[in-house]
Amino acid sequence: MKNILEYLEASAKYYPEKAAFTDENTEITYREAVNKAMAIGSSLASLGKRNAPVAVLMDNCADSLVAYFGVVYSGNFYVVIDAKMPSDRINVIFETLRPIAVLTDRRHEEKALGLSFEGRLFFYEDSSSGPIDYPGMDAIRRRSIDTDPLYALFTSGSTGVPKGAVICHRSVIAYAEWIQETFGIDENTQFGNQTPFYFSMSVLDIFSTIKAGCTLHILPKKFFSFPVKLLQYMNEKHVDTIYWVPSALSIISNLKALDYVPLPELKRVLFAGEVMPTKQLNYWISKLPGVLFANLYGPTEITDICTYYIVDRKFADDEALPIGRACSNCDVIVIKDDGTEAAPGEEGELCVRGSFLALGYYNNPEKTSQAFVQNPLNPNYPELVYKTGDLVRYNDRGELIYITRKDFQIKRMGYRIELGEIETAVGSVDRIKACACIFDDENDRIVLVYQGEIEEAAVRDVIKAKLPEYMHPNRLVQVKSMPLNPNGKIDRKHLKSSYHTL
Amino acid sequence: MDKLLEILEDLKPGVDFALEDDLIEDGILSSLEIMTLVVELCTEFGIEISPLDIVPENFKSAQAIYALITRIRDED
Numbered sequence: 001m002k003n004i005l006e007y008l009e010a011s012a013k014y015y016p017e018k019a020a021f022t023d024e025n026t027e028i029t030y031r032e033a034v035n036k037a038m039a040i041g042s043s044l045a046s047l048g049k050r051n052a053p054v055a056v057l058m059d060n061c062a063d064s065l066v067a068y069f070g071v072v073y074s075g076n077f078y079v080v081i082d083a084k085m086p087s088d089r090i091n092v093i094f095e096t097l098r099p100i101a102v103l104t105d106r107r108h109e110e111k112a113l114g115l116s117f118e119g120r121l122f123f124y125e126d127s128s129s130g131p132i133d134y135p136g137m138d139a140i141r142r143r144s145i146d147t148d149p150l151y152a153l154f155t156s157g158s159t160g161v162p163k164g165a166v167i168c169h170r171s172v173i174a175y176a177e178w179i180q181e182t183f184g185i186d187e188n189t190q191f192g193n194q195t196p197f198y199f200s201m202s203v204l205d206i207f208s209t210i211k212a213g214c215t216l217h218i219l220p221k222k223f224f225s226f227p228v229k230l231l232q233y234m235n236e237k238h239v240d241t242i243y244w245v246p247s248a249l250s251i252i253s254n255l256k257a258l259d260y261v262p263l264p265e266l267k268r269v270l271f272a273g274e275v276m277p278t279k280q281l282n283y284w285i286s287k288l289p290g291v292l293f294a295n296l297y298g299p300t301e302i303t304d305i306c307t308y309y310i311v312d313r314k315f316a317d318d319e320a321l322p323i324g325r326a327c328s329n330c331d332v333i334v335i336k337d338d339g340t341e342a343a344p345g346e347e348g349e350l351c352v353r354g355s356f357l358a359l360g361y362y363n364n365p366e367k368t369s370q371a372f373v374q375n376p377l378n379p380n381y382p383e384l385v386y387k388t389g390d391l392v393r394y395n396d397r398g399e400l401i402y403i404t405r406k407d408f409q410i411k412r413m414g415y416r417i418e419l420g421e422i423e424t425a426v427g428s429v430d431r432i433k434a435c436a437c438i439f440d441d442e443n444d445r446i447v448l449v450y451q452g453e454i455e456e457a458a459v460r461d462v463i464k465a466k467l468p469e470y471m472h473p474n475r476l477v478q479v480k481s482m483p484l485n486p487n488g489k490i491d492r493k494h495l496k497s498s499y500h501t502l
Numbered sequence: 503m504d505k506l507l508e509i510l511e512d513l514k515p516g517v518d519f520a521l522e523d524d525l526i527e528d529g530i531l532s533s534l535e536i537m538t539l540v541v542e543l544c545t546e547f548g549i550e551i552s553p554l555d556i557v558p559e560n561f562k563s564a565q566a567i568y569a570l571i572t573r574i575r576d577e578d
Contacts, residue, residue, distance in 0.1 A: 222526055225533030226561075228553050251537070255553040481538040 002146040003169050004207060005072055007176070008034060011213035015187065020209065021062035022237065023218040028062045030213070036066045036128040038137055040103070041073020043127040045136055047100055047120065050075045051148055053362070055099040055117075057081045057090075057108050058124065060196045060218060065206060067103055067124055068151065068197070075140040076100065077149035079164065080198040082486060083108050091116050093154050093162050096363050103127070146170035152362050153200055155300050164362035165300045167203075174355035175303045176207045178327045182308070183268055183292070185241070189214040190265075192239035194224070194248050199487045200300035201273055204243050224248060224488070227257035234263060243270040243296075245488045246277065247434070253283040254433045263288065272296035272305060274489045275402070275420060277427040277434070279317040297323035297402060301371065301386050302356040306330050307400055318428035318466070320420075322399035323392070330354045332400070333385065334392055339376045342393065347403060350392045351375075351385040358386070410439045412446070415470040419446070422473065425466040426450060426459065434482045437473065438496045447499050448473035451482050477502050503568050509542055510564060519564045526558045536561060543567070549574045 011020070012030040020030045028036075044054060054071045056078050058064040064080075071078035079097060081090055094117045104112040105124040112121055150172055152164040179185060185208045193216055195201040209216040217237040223230035231252070234242075249271060252258060269284060269291055276295055285293060298305035309324025326332045333341060334348040342348035353375060360368035375383045391403040403409075404418040411417070419437040426435045426448060435450040450459060456476045463472055479502050485491040495502075510519040513535055525531045531539070539561075540551055549571060560570040 222529075222533065222558070225531075225536035226557050229557050255556070257553045260553050480541045481534055484534055 001173055003072075003141060003144050003148075004150060004172055004176075004210070005037075005069065005141070007207070007210040008037070008069060011210055015213045018213065019215050021065045021216050021218070023060075023062045024220045026062045028066060033066050033069065035132070037069035037073050038132045038134075039130045040067060040070025040122075040124070040127040041075075041137055041140075042133040043122060043130050044071060044074035044076065044101060044103070045133065045140060047074075049100045050140075050143070052076045052100045053079050053097050053152060054119075055079045055081050055094070055097065055102045057083055057102055057104040057112055057115075059083050059107070060221070062218060063105070063124060063128075064197060065216075066128065068206075070127065071103065072150065073137055073140070075144065075148075077151050077166070079152045079154070082196065082198045083111065084486065087111065087114055089162070093164070096162070097152070097164060098363075144169075146173065147359070149359060153198060153300050163364055163367055165200075165358040166360060166362050167303055167358050171303045171356050171358065172203065172207050174329050175203070175305070175327075176211045178329060179204055179208045180211060181328065183208075183241070183270070183294070185212045185214065187213045188240075190238050190240050191216045192234050192237065192242045193218050194242065194244040194488065195273075196487065199273075200304045201243060201245070201487075203304045204270070224251060227252050227255050228261055231257055231261035231263060235261070235265065238265050239263075240265050241268040241270075242266070243272070245273040246271050246280065247274065247482070247484055247490060248488050249284060250277065250280045250434060253280040256283070258284070258287040266291055268292045268294070270294045270296055272298065273487065275423070276321055278315050278319055278321060278424075279428055279430075281311075281321070282315070282317060285311070295321045295323060297400075298352075298356075299386075299388055299390075301358045301388075302330070302352045303358070304356075306332055306350075306352045306356060306388075309399060316428075318425060320401070320424050322395060322397075323402045324399050327356070330356050333375075333377060334394070334400075335376055335387075341377060344394045344398075345396075347391055347393045349406060350388045350390050350400070352388065353383065353385045357384060408439070410441075410446075412444070412470060417446070417471055422446070422448065422463075422467060422471055426462060429454070429459070429462050432459070434490065436482065436490045436492060436495055438492055438499065440496065440499070445475060446471075446473040447475045447477060447495075449477045449479055449482070449495050449499055449502065451479050475499075503564070505546065506543075506568055506571070507564060509539070509546060510567075513539055513542070523563045523565075526562050531561070539567075543571060547571050547575070549578070 012034040016031040019027045020033045068078045101119040103122045146169045149166045152166045154162040154164045193205045293311040295309045296305045297307045307323045309322045336348040375385045389406045404420045422437045431454040432452040483491040
């Protein structure tokens, strides 16, 4: 096993007529997926390049998944570009990426033509229906190795310049192994995909689908404002496994939508990407007894996930969930500021080692060498670890507890404050639907933004009852709805820059 | 109806809500904006909207939203 296309091909062999990917309008079988992807691969291979970036500019739809595999067939790696992203930002990414080609569809022709890049423009409609060069495809595969890049995903860097984490085949193979054995994904699984493909969480949905030979259903984004419709759609598609961001799960629980439309076929609810408010989780658990719930943790730079916790006991609404322990074939170490390993209970930065690690940031050696460093506990041979920038500690049960982003930990009047702790306290209140705490460092102010029909005074009472005075927010801002970023997570950057206008 | 149009224009300036007849399919209202709208309708019109009524058909145009408000008021 050295190339993820082996998953796709094996599934096409066993289940040729089974739907691999569906969206609201399309259904693509495994046989079609392989044929179209090989046609795309043959057309892109005419460029004669290897291990080079091809940008894919399409909506999140079943065809876009075929497009990604097409790029892989050509011996290159794909870079998912959010078609709704402003052109200026795409051009900034392209400056770093210098794609050899952009693969788009007729729908996005105008947008693609307006972008600045030197590579060629390919259209999905033409390439996917063109001829397949079988000997050419074989030749490319024979040369491929498992450390060749598979894809790059761009995340916003703190400086505003996006960084593209490059992930190789081996990382995804190791990751998919872990998912399958941990969650028992098999050929009957029906994924209900929420996360867009330019977001690392979608890697779980996509690759465990093709590995198991099951089906991935892209849930229409517009239904996330119509929870009842969404749940009905999931039932229609027999969705039994979801891996969503907590904000998406909260949409359902805030409206108590499961009271109206139950999900009898659901077996697994996984979540990651931000802290899951325990109160929201408790609603889901109360409505879905016997369903597996798991809190997953990890950044894009280690494929998707490095630690996980399968919920195995009750949590009070104001208790935080652990992030658990390391995935199989992945190791995590907790490092203190002085470079030594933290003792149980001690706080330190979570560092990850093993096959899940990205190759680095594309065309950015400086950022790469800051985040991917020699394992501080191993002076004997070269071994990289990825520094997550997240602070954690082990609890008495030997489970990892997420504390905060290193940059979210603030100091005020000599006290060290975790903004996440304030959020957990406030989020446990019944009428609070969502909340986010930000630190306005310019004005030295802790700001709590919350959604829910509850007056400021009542929120203050809760804060007083639950938190020491030095942790009390200076300002409370009530909003009708939380701003979300394109991934569906609370948009903290936006809150920080514009909370005073909300 | 005027009050509703005012709310809609506040939510998303620059759209002719009196004329648009497919706010959802045409992607004029994002999921976040619909959630915001639901909360505003509840406070401004003093109604409670059940999740069962939060469906695209009831939000596809200003007329549809108005019909929803009227129906909920009549039921009360």
